[in-house]
Amino acid sequence: MKLLRSLLVATVATLIPAAALAAPARADAGGDARAEAGAHAGKAGKAGKARKAGKARKARRKAARKAARRQARLARFDADGDGKLDPAERATARAARFDRLIQRLDADGDGRLGPAEVPPRLARRLQRLDANGDGWVDRDELLAPRPRRARGGAR
Secondary structure (H helix, E strand, C coil), X not given: CHHHHHHHHHHHHHHCCHHHHCCCEEECCCCCEEEHHHHHHHHHHHXXXXXXXXXXXXXXXXXXXXXHHHHHHHHHHCCCCCXXXXXXXXXXXXXXHHHHHHHHHCCCCCCCECCCCCCHHHHHHHHHHCCCCCCCECHHHHHCCCCCCCCCCCC
């Protein structure tokens, strides 16, 4: 089998000139022939690099915005100025976040959020926070201490 293959390759090599075995040529608008594979690969390579660079820039901007929001939140709620949010400061931040949520979503103005007042995805999250099982989450239930969830696991 190997002998037959090598004879076939040798025969084809002698019958077909080497230039014809090169990458197929095409005529561009200017009339010169260019190896299509080489020209196309160069353009695709440049586009791929530009796309990667754009994604990297976008990721850096997103990280910078996230860091700025974190610093602003830290500056707003870090009462003792130690650069960290202790549990009491975190509770204050959580309460402020809940107050903003109430202002935006509480349709009946009772100071509680129920499943009819929020989008379905948020309703599922609020259901987990509902300590007394009445279907409504108020400020006390939100501020109640709860165990920390392990990071990196399924949500």
